[in-house]
Amino acid sequence: MRTFALVAALACAAAPAWAQVALQGMMGNRALLIVDGSPPKPVAPGETHRGVKVVSTAGDQAVVEVDGRRLTLRVGEAPASVGGAAAPQGAKIVLTAGSGGHFLTEGRINDKAAYFMVDTGATSIGMGAADAERLGIDYKGGQPVRMGTANGMTLGWRVTLSSVRIRDVEVRDVEAVVSQASMPYILLGNSFLNRFQMRRENDQMVLERRY
Template sequence: MLAFSSIAAHAESVALAGMLGSKALLVVDGSAPKSVAAGETHQGVKVISTSGDQAVIEQAGKRVTLRVGEAPVSMGASGGGGGRGTRIVLTAGTGGHFMTPGQINGKAAQFMVDTGATSIAMSGADATRVGINFKNGQPVNMSTANGITQGFRVKLNSVRIGDVEVFDVDAVVTPQAMPFMLLGNSFLTRFQMTRENDQMTLVKRY
């Protein structure tokens, strides 16, 4: 019970990745999606009801409605609304990777933290989906497993995770398919990063 309470207290953000029948696929603090039926609880987040592409969840008396594909909602007490938060808490998922849903220019995105990436990186398909006209960007040569290919350097108006939002973030778009976007140092260097066991905390510096 003590361990469960500790986990529940750290549920900072919750997103709805999809629906599996009447079960909600919840992503809590960037962890792998978990199917949760109405009345069940996952990491301190209880599913109250599901309908279509929506789910009503509750944590610590706070009840919100999630919709598939929308940015995660903040369930913790850190920061305020409207993108004015200053703290992001991520929990390592399968394989030790830090995954998190977020938004680019107001459109839903799925990130994997990559401290070895110079900037945010995404595929052309993802760039198109979030409304980036990347072919107007600066052409760059990119080294891949299949040799040198041409990508494009672009500037993102905004990148948001939970209630934390930063502006004018550099990114590169590659023609290769990618399972998710890489959250690289053009975003990460704006934060003070600390890691303890399987939890990463990012505190906004500017």
């Protein structure tokens, strides 16, 4: 019985049903993988780390495989969920303020990498046209709106994002506004934040899902 339990535990450790995987960088032909928040580990093609196998590397990207599913990772992109089963849906996000006091975080919009800055004064998620185009959002098919900025009024479009994910927490059907003016960050506004109970703990912001 003990032998069976040990074998089962090792099998689970070697081949997780899902994993959050990020590519931090490259060391020659080895990929610096971060799996489920673990320290970066250089992994060569053909080698496996925590159930994630590196199939090949080239330039700033690596192809990995988990439970038979392959995914291409690129340096600097937000962590991706890979595996044979769907990732569990989390209910809590903890963000730590940066040196300027702002809460910045990586995430995904419609399953593409995005970089957010929390803005509790913004009615909805806000982004510039360049980010919208990179994310494949057909914003010009949205509802035209007039937006006030520090430089005056500008044209924008109201759209609905199919999915917004931060770590293992995903929210669907989130309103956003795309501005024709450039923006340094994607603003994580109240169309996302209102889905959570929000509180501050020293330099941390804790978001706990309402629904």
